[in-house]
Amino acid sequence: MSTATGYNFAYLDEQSKRMIRRAILKGVAIPGYQVPFGGREMPLPHGWGTGGMQVTASVIGEADKLKVIDQGADDTTNAVSIRRFFAHTAGVETTEQTAEATLIQTRHRIPERPLQADQILIYQVPIPEPLRFIEPRESETRKMHALSEYGAMQVKLYEDVARFGHIATSYDYPVMVNNRYMMDPSPIPKFDNPKMSMMPALQLFGAGFEKRIYAVPPFTQVESLDFDDHPFEVQSWDEACAICGSDHSFLDEVITDDNGSKMFVCSDTDYCRERVEQGFVGTAADLPIAEVGTN
Amino acid sequence: MNTVVDLLTSASEWQDIAPLLSVRELNKFYAPGKGCGDINFDLYPGEVLGIVGESGSGKSTLLSCLSARLTPDSGNVIYNSEQFGEMDLYACEESMRRVLMRSEWGIVHQHARDGLRMNVSAGANIGERLMAVGERHYGDIRAKAEEWLTAVEIDTGRIDDRPSQFSGGMQQRLQIARNLVTHPKLVFMDEPTGGLDVSVQAKLLDLLRNLVSRLGLSVIIVTHDLAVARLLAHRLMVMRRGEVVETGLTDQVLDDPQHPYTQLLVSSILQN
Numbered sequence: 001m002s003t004a005t006g007y008n009f010a011y012l013d014e015q016s017k018r019m020i021r022r023a024i025l026k027g028v029a030i031p032g033y034q035v036p037f038g039g040r041e042m043p044l045p046h047g048w049g050t051g052g053m054q055v056t057a058s059v060i061g062e063a064d065k066l067k068v069i070d071q072g073a074d075d076t077t078n079a080v081s082i083r084r085f086f087a088h089t090a091g092v093e094t095t096e097q098t099a100e101a102t103l104i105q106t107r108h109r110i111p112e113r114p115l116q117a118d119q120i121l122i123y124q125v126p127i128p129e130p131l132r133f134i135e136p137r138e139s140e141t142r143k144m145h146a147l148s149e150y151g152a153m154q155v156k157l158y159e160d161v162a163r164f165g166h167i168a169t170s171y172d173y174p175v176m177v178n179n180r181y182m183m184d185p186s187p188i189p190k191f192d193n194p195k196m197s198m199m200p201a202l203q204l205f206g207a208g209f210e211k212r213i214y215a216v217p218p219f220t221q222v223e224s225l226d227f228d229d230h231p232f233e234v235q236s237w238d239e240a241c242a243i244c245g246s247d248h249s250f251l252d253e254v255i256t257d258d259n260g261s262k263m264f265v266c267s268d269t270d271y272c273r274e275r276v277e278q279g280f281v282g283t284a285a286d287l288p289i290a291e292v293g294t295n
Numbered sequence: 296m297n298t299v300v301d302l303l304t305s306a307s308e309w310q311d312i313a314p315l316l317s318v319r320e321l322n323k324f325y326a327p328g329k330g331c332g333d334i335n336f337d338l339y340p341g342e343v344l345g346i347v348g349e350s351g352s353g354k355s356t357l358l359s360c361l362s363a364r365l366t367p368d369s370g371n372v373i374y375n376s377e378q379f380g381e382m383d384l385y386a387c388e389e390s391m392r393r394v395l396m397r398s399e400w401g402i403v404h405q406h407a408r409d410g411l412r413m414n415v416s417a418g419a420n421i422g423e424r425l426m427a428v429g430e431r432h433y434g435d436i437r438a439k440a441e442e443w444l445t446a447v448e449i450d451t452g453r454i455d456d457r458p459s460q461f462s463g464g465m466q467q468r469l470q471i472a473r474n475l476v477t478h479p480k481l482v483f484m485d486e487p488t489g490g491l492d493v494s495v496q497a498k499l500l501d502l503l504r505n506l507v508s509r510l511g512l513s514v515i516i517v518t519h520d521l522a523v524a525r526l527l528a529h530r531l532m533v534m535r536r537g538e539v540v541e542t543g544l545t546d547q548v549l550d551d552p553q554h555p556y557t558q559l560l561v562s563s564i565l566q567n
Contacts, residue, residue, distance in 0.1 A: 154426035159415050163416075
């Protein structure tokens, strides 16, 4: 193990980490409640995952194995940079395999493989306040949370149904945590919402710009909002993954040339790789692009 | 109107009815002479009380104090609630006041923009209060929204349009529909006809008068327009410099004003 000289373990100083851990503990004690914390400057801009990184920095230990995903992929710029950052400053082992990781920092996805009780999932959150759409005043939204006044939130869903005939919100889909607090699940697709409920792993949310931390403890009920006559539904695709043939994972649409050709592939690259290793094949398995997608 | 006539049929019955709202020694001053003070009155179920007076006489301040939006310096506002029983508005929990505001009360603002959500459709504006009190069936919410649009004479085809696309008169009617959808018992109105042209005013007043009598609403209406007061209010309170100078039945106050200021007010209307 080697850490960069001149830096404390995992970049943040111990006092900052303790402060963030206190916020995390409070968040875990009150599922879904947004705990303000003294957000620190991180060596990258807000909006690139500074909230998630601060949470990761304060819970990571020497024995941890870190996985970072961005839109489900381990090999996008953001994921690579953050993984290398912690490899560099904390000297921890990193992995791309969901099953092996003890800490997973994520942006926009929950891994397809069900998470276990010994894992922690850390979300990067841009806007932690689900009521912001309907109420711009912070003083008012806090009051609405305190008094559980969440009727106005249905207005957003009403507008969807009135305009599109169905609930068209497809990501950042508001949820009720433990029947008490309305929570913004970060911009994950609503496809992932059901995974949050009763998950054995601890889920932590860090919003660096807005300086808020919140949490969903293991085995906590998380319910997506809906109407009685327009129940919550997740996305589905007519196609299967072109690489691994999966018909039950979240698919990304990939444009393959200038003539409008496209293919659908798993957004969770690790899940896709695992399935290919197990021998599953999709329609594009013999195309060279399949190798690019799986290496 | 009928409700009041019924109430007045027997004097003994009249005694038995508890006031919906009782105001005692209410004071709210921003500075000496600015605000309202020494306010005492009772409002009975089904009654329409008009508060008239010149600009700056404390009418709107009083209305804000009555509708739990502005904490008074002293005094009590006792409201007889269906859900909570008799309650002192400013001694109770804020959560209770907020429940009242979206269930038993309606507040119609002078500027429709203050009372509407301008960035969501008319249907959502009407439906919001229903959703706030726990309605979760889209079809029902939409049906009620259509019903109320019809009740306030807005074409139901406009249900998905935003209030910003509505005329001033329509916005005001939409605001009224949005407030009445949960069947409130008490509605506070601050200059509901302000800024509308005369013919639209007349239509709105006609609509209001019908709704009030049909639903048996109690209303406290603030206006500087005596014609509005004469048309809607059963009883009048005349305010000047933060104080009530005269109260009485509307016709009595307007036809036989006692206080010099009321006399001035009544005589300043153009006569033909």
